[in-house]
Amino acid sequence: MMDAAPPAVVPTRRPRTRRSLFLRRPFFTLALIVALGFVLCAAFAPLIAPYNPTLQSIEAMMVPPGGEHVLGTDSYGQDILSRIIYGARYALVIAFFAILIGATGGLVLGTAAGLTTGKVEWVLMRLIDSILALPSLILAIAVIAILGQGVDKVVIAVGISMIGPFSRTVRADVLQVSSQLFVEAAGLMSISRLTVIRRHILPNIAFPLAVQITVRVSEAILVSSSLSFLGIGVTPPTPDWGLMIAEGRGFVSFAPWMSGMPGMALALLLIALAIVGDGIREEFDPKMRGGQ
Amino acid sequence: MTRPAEGHDPQPLFELIEVEKVYMVRRPGSVFSTAKVGLPALDGVRLKIRKGASVAIVGESGSGKSTLLRVLLGLTRPTEGRALYQGRPIDEVRAEGREFARQVAMVYQDARGSLNPRMTIGALIAEPLRHFAICPETDLPARVKALLARVGLPAEVADRYPSALSGGQVRRVAIARALASEPTVLVADEAVSGLDVSTQAQLLNLLRRLQREMALTLVFITHDLGVASYLCEDIAIMYLGRIVETGPTNAVLNAPAHPYARALRRAAPEFFAPITEPLPGEIPSPLDLPPGCRFSGRCDRVQPDCHLSDPALLRFGGPAANRAAACFYPLTESPTAPQKRDIHA
Numbered sequence: 197m198m199d200a201a202p203p204a205v206v207p208t209r210r211p212r213t214r215r216s217l218f219l220r221r222p223f224f225t226l227a228l229i230v231a232l233g234f235v236l237c238a239a240f241a242p243l244i245a246p247y248n249p250t251l252q253s254i255e256a257m258m259v260p261p262g263g264e265h266v267l268g269t270d271s272y273g274q275d276i277l278s279r280i281i282y283g284a285r286y287a288l289v290i291a292f293f294a295i296l297i298g299a300t301g302g303l304v305l306g307t308a309a310g311l312t313t314g315k316v317e318w319v320l321m322r323l324i325d326s327i328l329a330l331p332s333l334i335l336a337i338a339v340i341a342i343l344g345q346g347v348d349k350v351v352i353a354v355g356i357s358m359i360g361p362f363s364r365t366v367r368a369d370v371l372q373v374s375s376q377l378f379v380e381a382a383g384l385m386s387i388s389r390l391t392v393i394r395r396h397i398l399p400n401i402a403f404p405l406a407v408q409i410t411v412r413v414s415e416a417i418l419v420s421s422s423l424s425f426l427g428i429g430v431t432p433p434t435p436d437w438g439l440m441i442a443e444g445r446g447f448v449s450f451a452p453w454m455s456g457m458p459g460m461a462l463a464l465l466l467i468a469l470a471i472v473g474d475g476i477r478e479e480f481d482p483k484m485r486g487g488q
Numbered sequence: 489m490t491r492p493a494e495g496h497d498p499q500p501l502f503e504l505i506e507v508e509k510v511y512m513v514r515r516p517g518s519v520f521s522t523a524k525v526g527l528p529a530l531d532g533v534r535l536k537i538r539k540g541a542s543v544a545i546v547g548e549s550g551s552g553k554s555t556l557l558r559v560l561l562g563l564t565r566p567t568e569g570r571a572l573y574q575g576r577p578i579d580e581v582r583a584e585g586r587e588f589a590r591q592v593a594m595v596y597q598d599a600r601g602s603l604n605p606r607m608t609i610g611a612l613i614a615e616p617l618r619h620f621a622i623c624p625e626t627d628l629p630a631r632v633k634a635l636l637a638r639v640g641l642p643a644e645v646a647d648r649y650p651s652a653l654s655g656g657q658v659r660r661v662a663i664a665r666a667l668a669s670e671p672t673v674l675v676a677d678e679a680v681s682g683l684d685v686s687t688q689a690q691l692l693n694l695l696r697r698l699q700r701e702m703a704l705t706l707v708f709i710t711h712d713l714g715v716a717s718y719l720c721e722d723i724a725i726m727y728l729g730r731i732v733e734t735g736p737t738n739a740v741l742n743a744p745a746h747p748y749a750r751a752l753r754r755a756a757p758e759f760f761a762p763i764t765e766p767l768p769g770e771i772p773s774p775l776d777l778p779p780g781c782r783f784s785g786r787c788d789r790v791q792p793d794c795h796l797s798d799p800a801l802l803r804f805g806g807p808a809a810n811r812a813a814a815c816f817y818p819l820t821e822s823p824t825a826p827q828k829r830d831i832h833a
């Protein structure tokens with residue numbers, strides 16, 4: 197399209213479309229910067245963090261924010277800023293692998309349920325319904341109860357709890373795409389069912405799935421933090437935000453920073469991810485983009 | 489050639505014998521009950537299509553034209569009657585392998601919907617070429633380019649996605665794609681309607697040339713009698729799921745026998761001109777057909793016995809033996825036999 201336009205138009209058009217995304221959505225830009233900041237913290241935690249996150253110190257217990265410890269220390273004298281920076285690592289890594297499990301499981305289960313009919317579909321639908329019947333947190337707790345605690349167990353528990361919502365949306369997309377004319381046209385051409393699925397159905401559900409992933413990252417972080425908060429997720433002294441909030445709970449009246457700082461970090465990341473997810477969806481969803 | 493009842497041609501390519509297609513739909517107006525009623529989209533259709541023929545199927549919206557195509561292509565099974573391809577049931581032939589799929593190509597009414605939005609035009613046209621192994625892999629780009637050129641599109645279009653093309657361009661891509669498999673039968677549902685006159689003329693010329701040169705059998709649905717007479721030797725006029733008149737296009741259009749055919753003809757006085765006056769009355773719902781002849785409610789020549797039974801599609805006698813109409817009181821030469829009461833009424 198571009199090369200068909202007269203050469204004078206090309207240089208003026210390119211920057212305008214590129215700039216406009218960030219200028220038109222200042223909140224999106226801000227949220228993206230915040231989210232990327234967390235990712236950088238997670239990636240380079242050892243370089244950024246001023247202290248060892250699990251270094252306890254009897255001299256510096258419950259130091260208020262300011263001074264040597266920018267965000268204060270907790271009841272063991274561990275530096276809260278360092279723990280938050282390392283905590284971003286756990287939050288994002290757990291979310292990433294949990295989403296991987298959830299999206300893969302949801303893709304398989306949802307595609308199968310959307311493409312089969314009769315008894316098989318019935319069984320698959322009841323399976324999805326039963327996963328969906330429990331809220332993600334309750335299901336994750338149930339899985340933890342079976343597997344036990346630990347970072348890997350949290351990943352599995354949160355991942356399994358996300359399979360239900362992913363399968364439901366994937367199935368809806370598969371049904372919507374398979375009812376389209378180009379799928380029938382491929383069948384008319386006697387293209388085999390498997391090829392039709394691979395070539396015509398899956399590419400058309402990939403985009404909505406990607407949007408789902410961006411939207412559900414924050415849910416995965418929230419559920420994993422909730423597990424830790426309840427004391428059944430990762431084990432102390434791992435610098436996990438949920439765990440830190442839980443530990444500070446008893447001292448809220450005289451050391452509010454102990455729960456408040458990790459709580460704020462969690463809220464900031466969730467809000468930033470939600471805005472980024474919304475922005476991506478609105479910007480790139482073909483249905484919202486209009487007939488371009 | 490379309491003929492009712494027995495024909496003398498050796499073996500027609502397609503033959504529909506008393507085909508009925510009933511869709512089960514929710515009873516209108518019932519919000520809570522799930523009671524279904526049958527909607528006869530096709531009701532006793534008889535049609536023969538000879539090899540190399542070109543047949544136009546015309547009729548108002550909802551008269552069952554697309555449903556007829558779906559039956560011809562084996563996409564839906566008729567609820568009653570038989571649909572044959574070279575003397576064998578169509579769904580059986582389809583199930584046997586890709587030969588039927590290669591021979592019979594389809595251009596959809598909704599051309600954009602029939603193209604995968606995530607594939608480029610080049611990939612879309614290459615798909616049938618590759619699937620039917622029409623040409624070696626190395627020749628694919630040249631072949632795609634040639635097909636695009638054939639429908640009047642520049643080669644650059646191959647790198648674009650359907651969403652970046654106009655409605656008319658998408659229609660041409662759909663035609664190019666249908667021609668890719670080198671079919672012997674082309675079935676087109678409103679392939680040129682809604683296009684500007686010059687584009688339409690270009691595509692019609694292309695189709696007519698293909699039909700002449702490659703002995704393509706053409707089944708062409710259209711609303712436009714001008715298109716029908718330009719492109720097709722034969723015409724079948726449908727009304728509410730039934731073919732009410734068939735015969736050579738020019739004979740039928742010059743001297744329609746069925747009052748509905750005459751009304752259609754009058755509504756479109758000039759080739760390529762828009763319809764000037766609508767038919768009187770509303771097309772009845774197929775769920776609630778009038779008793780007797782289904783056109784009786786809108787017919788200006790209606791007689792009392794038209795409300796009693798349904799006329800069958802019967803052949804004319806004498807010089808117009810290739811014509812047929814489903815009317816008790818046809819406008820031109822009367823059918824040989826006095827009209828029998830239709831057994832399907």
Ligand SMILES: Nc1ncnc2c1ncn2[C@@H]1O[C@H](COP(=O)(O)OP(=O)(O)OP(=O)(O)O)[C@@H](O)[C@H]1O
Pocket residue numbers: 511512513527528529547548549550551552553554555556597774
């Ligand atoms: N899948 C379906 N389920 C129920 N009813 C259907 C279905 N497909 C078609 N019909 C009904 O069958 C009748 C004939 O439809 P069809 O699509 O064949 O009409 P058409 O002649 O192609 O009309 P148009 O010119 O508008 O395309 C209509 O009354 C329609 O409502």
Ligand SMILES: [Mg+2]
Pocket residue numbers: 553554555597677
């Ligand atoms: Mg139609």
